[in-house]
Amino acid sequence: MKSIRKMGALAVIVAVVASLCACDGMTRRQRDTAIGAGVGGAAGAVIGGSALSTLGGAAAGGIIGNQVGK
Template sequence: MNNSRAFSINAAVFFIAIGLAGCAGMSRQGQDTVAGAGVGAVAGAVLTGGSALGTVGGAAVGGLVGNQVGK
């Protein structure tokens, strides 16, 4: 594995760990909202071929769904 790829993987793991630690003080509904927004953003980006509008729209819809699931 080359150094660039190893660095990218380590950086991704680091930022995911920091992101999960940031949710520790949130309510369950807040955590579900953030998780839904993240999943929605990825889905929107994939479905629209990386469009910024699709990513933001997916995050908004995913956040709403996550918020409702967390109730």
């Protein structure tokens, strides 16, 4: 089961990195929010392994990324 979680987390990270190519027209703050949400979601998935922890990590990461981008 742990290898499936690791592969899932890796897939999320690859998807986030690939989607960052679409960040060309975003402001710095919007880009930081998106990056924070992606990293937080991946971290939540790895740490908690449930949908709730993934969503919580994405929300926390988005808020942190938004505030860092001020």
